[in-house]
Amino acid sequence: MSLITEDPEHSPRDCSRFRSSSPGKHRHRRRRAALIAVSSTVASLVSLALILWLTLRPSGPRFSLLAATATVAGNATTVVVVVDAALSAHNPNAHATALYDQLQASASYGGVALGAGAPLPPLEQPDQGDAVLSALLTSGAGGRLPGGGGGRALLRMRVEGRLRWKVAAWVSARHGLTVDCVAAMVPSSAGQLQQQGSSSSPSSQCATHVL
Template identity: 60%
Template sequence: MSLITDESPRDCSSYKHQHHHRAIHGRRISRRALVVASSAVVSLASLSLILWLVLRPSPPRFSLLAATTTANDSASVVAINAAFAARNPNSHAAVLYDRLQASASYAGLPLTAPSPLIPPFLPQQGQGDAMLSASLTSPPAAAAVAGGRALLRLRVEGQLRWKVAAWVTGRHALTVDCIAVVELQPTPTPSPSAIVGVLQPQDQAGSRCSTTVA
């Protein structure tokens, strides 16, 4: 009878079988985990798509309520003050605005550089309407608005998000274009060099603006 020592040859067939079985079992667990994770992602994406298709928030409706333009007779500086109203037509979704800036142009020429808007007043945490205002100044191109009537284009650019319950969408680019017909007239002040333009709205609700959300 021979003694079994560490140097004696072993039967490795059972060991190899166990190792192979464990490897197959581990791969099955990994595949199951991957399938479960993929199913969860697909379910969440499908739920988000269904919510979006059912709710489908509409873009806010902007209008220009007032615009005042002041320039001196030397056409060295023009100041534009504008007030906007943003109406949220969605009863089920709130609108969150980010990084809003306003600018003005005349006949395709920029009058002012983009300037941050004053933080909007958002009743009911953005569920209802918003009131925004901007104060713009332009040193170079004031001469364009110094003659009787001026047709100004006011643009608001920024980002918005919709909030439905606890779900908030990603950021979407927002572009709003408004046309202001401004009547220029001398001011009844001791300084005859000032010229003031006041927006002539189409109706009491103000001048409607075109809104693009991408």
């Protein structure tokens, strides 16, 4: 025989109510734990990326024009300009490898535009390393001899491409790369329709832009 009392503390309890609410509480706790874990992981990754960027922060490469030779030849109606140039690229970073691709060179000599030559091959440059890029550029056949005061002519050369940074197994996104070089060419010989000019790094300047 059971004794029913009006005392709430001693009266039988509705256990079904507690059983039905218990799974809901467990699901809420699991969702909360998962949210905390995901937030902690994201915060850790962001902090790691920020630390790596502040520690490494790759600097842009430095380019210089090592040497260039321009040859102008033709007859009374056709003039062709050929420029053979060599550029030096220096990677100043101690912990990042420079990866170049889609490199394309173009130039103008004495106001005569030179058509873009064949694309330059991809290049992987180790940290604090140097590399040499060679380009052979030719103008279309025309009837104008490149001008220049005192037999001199100005060479403007541009290299465009893509640059990525590699640190261990991590590789950055591609960045636009533009290199502009200007050099004063001093002819070694001159004629009415033939002349040859040459230049080396002391008389040239290059500006490098990384986007």
